[in-house]
Amino acid sequence: MKQLELSLKTISGQETYPVRHPVLREGRPLSECEFEGDEDATTIHLGLYSKEKLIGVATFLKKSNPCFSEKVQYQLRGMAILQRFQNKGHGKIILDEAEKLLSNKCHRIWFNARKIAVNFYEKNGYKKTGEPFEIANVGVHYVMTKKII
Numbered sequence: 610m611k612q613l614e615l616s617l618k619t620i621s622g623q624e625t626y627p628v629r630h631p632v633l634r635e636g637r638p639l640s641e642c643e644f645e646g647d648e649d650a651t652t653i654h655l656g657l658y659s660k661e662k663l664i665g666v667a668t669f670l671k672k673s674n675p676c677f678s679e680k681v682q683y684q685l686r687g688m689a690i691l692q693r694f695q696n697k698g699h700g701k702i703i704l705d706e707a708e709k710l711l712s713n714k715c716h717r718i719w720f721n722a723r724k725i726a727v728n729f730y731e732k733n734g735y736k737k738t739g740e741p742f743e744i745a746n747v748g749v750h751y752v753m754t755k756k757i758i
Protein backbone atom coordinates (compact mmCIF):
# COMPACT_ATOMS: atom_id res chain seq x y z
CA MET A 610 0.00 0.00 0.00
CA LYS A 611 1.51 3.30 -1.14
CA GLN A 612 0.50 5.80 1.51
CA LEU A 613 2.11 4.69 4.79
CA GLU A 614 -0.71 5.74 7.09
CA LEU A 615 -3.27 3.63 5.21
CA SER A 616 -4.38 0.16 6.22
CA LEU A 617 -6.98 -2.18 4.82
CA LYS A 618 -8.89 -4.51 7.15
CA THR A 619 -11.79 -6.90 6.97
CA ILE A 620 -14.68 -5.44 8.93
CA SER A 621 -18.32 -6.31 9.70
CA GLY A 622 -21.33 -5.22 7.65
CA GLN A 623 -22.42 -2.73 10.31
CA GLU A 624 -18.93 -1.23 10.50
CA THR A 625 -19.36 -0.09 6.88
CA TYR A 626 -22.33 2.16 7.75
CA PRO A 627 -20.32 5.32 8.70
CA VAL A 628 -19.17 5.40 5.07
CA ARG A 629 -22.12 3.73 3.30
CA HIS A 630 -24.59 6.11 4.90
CA PRO A 631 -23.20 9.57 3.96
CA VAL A 632 -21.88 8.46 0.56
CA LEU A 633 -24.51 6.03 -0.73
CA ARG A 634 -27.67 6.62 1.36
CA GLU A 635 -27.41 10.30 2.34
CA GLY A 636 -30.57 11.60 4.05
CA ARG A 637 -32.15 8.15 4.16
CA PRO A 638 -32.77 5.97 7.24
CA LEU A 639 -29.70 4.16 8.55
CA SER A 640 -31.59 0.88 8.09
CA GLU A 641 -31.24 1.34 4.31
CA CYS A 642 -27.49 0.79 4.71
CA GLU A 643 -28.08 -2.92 5.26
CA PHE A 644 -27.63 -5.08 2.14
CA GLU A 645 -29.01 -8.55 1.62
CA GLY A 646 -26.18 -11.01 2.25
CA ASP A 647 -24.18 -8.68 4.52
CA GLU A 648 -24.11 -11.34 7.22
CA ASP A 649 -23.43 -14.36 4.98
CA ALA A 650 -20.33 -16.33 6.00
CA THR A 651 -18.87 -15.95 2.49
CA THR A 652 -19.32 -12.14 2.40
CA ILE A 653 -16.20 -9.99 2.72
CA HIS A 654 -16.38 -6.37 3.88
CA LEU A 655 -13.21 -4.32 3.42
CA GLY A 656 -12.49 -1.09 5.24
CA LEU A 657 -9.72 1.34 4.32
CA TYR A 658 -8.40 3.31 7.29
CA SER A 659 -6.34 6.47 7.32
CA LYS A 660 -4.65 6.20 10.70
CA GLU A 661 -7.64 5.25 12.90
CA LYS A 662 -10.35 6.72 10.66
CA LEU A 663 -12.46 4.59 8.33
CA ILE A 664 -12.45 6.41 4.97
CA GLY A 665 -13.57 3.80 2.44
CA VAL A 666 -15.50 0.55 2.21
CA ALA A 667 -16.41 -2.19 -0.25
CA THR A 668 -18.39 -5.39 0.11
CA PHE A 669 -17.90 -8.59 -1.88
CA LEU A 670 -20.76 -11.12 -1.95
CA LYS A 671 -20.42 -14.64 -3.30
CA LYS A 672 -23.11 -14.34 -5.94
CA SER A 673 -23.28 -15.38 -9.57
CA ASN A 674 -24.64 -13.33 -12.43
CA PRO A 675 -26.25 -15.56 -15.10
CA CYS A 676 -24.56 -13.43 -17.80
CA PHE A 677 -21.26 -15.09 -16.90
CA SER A 678 -20.21 -18.73 -16.96
CA GLU A 679 -17.54 -18.88 -14.24
CA LYS A 680 -18.43 -21.22 -11.39
CA VAL A 681 -17.45 -18.90 -8.55
CA GLN A 682 -18.25 -15.22 -8.91
CA TYR A 683 -18.26 -12.37 -6.41
CA GLN A 684 -20.46 -9.28 -6.64
CA LEU A 685 -19.01 -5.97 -5.49
CA ARG A 686 -21.51 -3.78 -3.64
CA GLY A 687 -21.34 -0.62 -1.57
CA MET A 688 -18.04 0.72 -2.94
CA ALA A 689 -17.68 4.14 -1.32
CA ILE A 690 -15.03 6.61 -0.24
CA LEU A 691 -15.86 9.51 2.11
CA GLN A 692 -16.22 12.61 -0.04
CA ARG A 693 -13.17 14.51 1.19
CA PHE A 694 -10.97 11.47 0.55
CA GLN A 695 -12.18 10.87 -3.04
CA ASN A 696 -10.00 11.35 -6.16
CA LYS A 697 -6.81 10.56 -4.24
CA GLY A 698 -6.36 6.96 -5.33
CA HIS A 699 -8.12 5.37 -2.35
CA GLY A 700 -10.74 3.61 -4.46
CA LYS A 701 -8.00 2.07 -6.59
CA ILE A 702 -6.21 0.81 -3.46
CA ILE A 703 -9.36 -1.01 -2.29
CA LEU A 704 -9.97 -2.59 -5.71
CA ASP A 705 -6.34 -3.70 -6.11
CA GLU A 706 -6.21 -5.28 -2.65
CA ALA A 707 -9.64 -6.90 -3.09
CA GLU A 708 -8.56 -8.50 -6.35
CA LYS A 709 -5.48 -9.95 -4.66
CA LEU A 710 -7.61 -11.28 -1.80
CA LEU A 711 -10.22 -12.80 -4.12
CA SER A 712 -7.77 -14.24 -6.64
CA ASN A 713 -7.69 -17.60 -4.84
CA LYS A 714 -11.44 -17.60 -4.14
CA CYS A 715 -13.19 -16.69 -7.38
CA HIS A 716 -12.85 -16.35 -11.12
CA ARG A 717 -14.86 -13.23 -11.82
CA ILE A 718 -15.92 -10.01 -10.10
CA TRP A 719 -19.05 -8.22 -11.35
CA PHE A 720 -21.30 -5.40 -10.13
CA ASN A 721 -23.93 -2.86 -11.07
CA ALA A 722 -22.04 0.42 -11.51
CA ARG A 723 -23.55 3.86 -11.25
CA LYS A 724 -23.04 5.73 -14.51
CA ILE A 725 -20.91 8.37 -12.76
CA ALA A 726 -18.48 5.70 -11.53
CA VAL A 727 -18.02 3.92 -14.89
CA ASN A 728 -14.83 5.88 -15.76
CA PHE A 729 -13.28 4.98 -12.42
CA TYR A 730 -13.93 1.28 -12.93
CA GLU A 731 -12.76 1.33 -16.57
CA LYS A 732 -9.45 2.86 -15.45
CA ASN A 733 -9.14 -0.11 -13.11
CA GLY A 734 -9.62 -2.66 -15.87
CA TYR A 735 -13.35 -3.38 -15.57
CA LYS A 736 -15.54 -3.55 -18.68
CA LYS A 737 -19.17 -2.61 -19.24
CA THR A 738 -21.39 -5.37 -20.51
CA GLY A 739 -24.96 -5.23 -21.85
CA GLU A 740 -27.35 -2.31 -21.99
CA PRO A 741 -27.69 0.41 -19.32
CA PHE A 742 -30.59 -0.05 -16.89
CA GLU A 743 -32.37 2.00 -14.24
CA ILE A 744 -32.33 1.25 -10.51
CA ALA A 745 -35.20 3.05 -8.75
CA ASN A 746 -34.09 6.10 -6.69
CA VAL A 747 -30.45 5.66 -7.71
CA GLY A 748 -30.34 6.10 -11.51
CA VAL A 749 -28.70 4.57 -14.57
CA HIS A 750 -26.38 1.59 -14.04
CA TYR A 751 -24.22 -0.72 -16.11
CA VAL A 752 -23.14 -4.27 -15.33
CA MET A 753 -19.34 -4.15 -15.15
CA THR A 754 -16.94 -7.05 -14.74
CA LYS A 755 -13.39 -8.35 -14.69
CA LYS A 756 -12.15 -11.92 -15.00
CA ILE A 757 -9.83 -12.81 -12.12
CA ILE A 758 -7.07 -15.27 -13.08
Ligand SMILES: CC(C)(COP(=O)(O)OP(=O)(O)OC[C@H]1O[C@@H](n2cnc3c(N)ncnc32)[C@H](O)[C@@H]1OP(=O)(O)O)[C@@H](O)C(=O)NCCC(=O)NCCS
Pocket residue numbers: 632633688689690691694695696697698699700701702721722723725726728729730732
Ligand atom coordinates in the same frame (compact mmCIF):
# COMPACT_ATOMS: atom_id res chain seq x y z
C1 LIG B 1 -16.39 5.99 -7.15
C2 LIG B 1 -15.46 6.02 -5.94
C3 LIG B 1 -15.63 4.75 -5.11
C4 LIG B 1 -14.02 6.07 -6.45
O1 LIG B 1 -13.12 6.15 -5.35
P1 LIG B 1 -11.94 7.25 -5.38
O2 LIG B 1 -11.10 7.03 -4.18
O3 LIG B 1 -12.54 8.58 -5.56
O4 LIG B 1 -11.20 6.73 -6.66
P2 LIG B 1 -9.70 7.05 -7.16
O5 LIG B 1 -9.19 8.24 -6.45
O6 LIG B 1 -8.92 5.78 -7.10
O7 LIG B 1 -10.01 7.37 -8.67
C5 LIG B 1 -10.95 8.40 -8.97
C6 LIG B 1 -10.35 9.39 -9.91
O8 LIG B 1 -9.33 10.12 -9.26
C7 LIG B 1 -8.16 10.10 -10.05
N1 LIG B 1 -7.02 10.13 -9.15
C8 LIG B 1 -6.46 9.08 -8.51
N2 LIG B 1 -5.43 9.50 -7.73
C9 LIG B 1 -5.37 10.83 -7.87
C10 LIG B 1 -4.56 11.83 -7.29
N3 LIG B 1 -3.58 11.53 -6.43
N4 LIG B 1 -4.81 13.11 -7.64
C11 LIG B 1 -5.80 13.43 -8.49
N5 LIG B 1 -6.61 12.53 -9.06
C12 LIG B 1 -6.40 11.25 -8.75
C13 LIG B 1 -8.26 8.83 -10.83
O9 LIG B 1 -7.52 8.89 -12.03
C14 LIG B 1 -9.73 8.74 -11.10
O10 LIG B 1 -10.09 9.49 -12.24
P3 LIG B 1 -11.53 9.30 -12.97
O11 LIG B 1 -12.52 10.02 -12.14
O12 LIG B 1 -11.33 9.92 -14.32
O13 LIG B 1 -11.78 7.82 -13.02
C15 LIG B 1 -15.68 7.25 -5.03
O14 LIG B 1 -15.44 8.43 -5.77
C16 LIG B 1 -17.06 7.32 -4.42
O15 LIG B 1 -17.26 6.83 -3.31
N6 LIG B 1 -18.01 7.93 -5.14
C17 LIG B 1 -19.36 8.08 -4.63
C18 LIG B 1 -20.06 6.75 -4.45
C19 LIG B 1 -20.09 5.94 -5.73
O16 LIG B 1 -20.44 6.42 -6.79
N7 LIG B 1 -19.73 4.65 -5.59
C20 LIG B 1 -19.72 3.72 -6.69
C21 LIG B 1 -21.02 3.00 -6.73
S1 LIG B 1 -21.07 1.98 -8.17
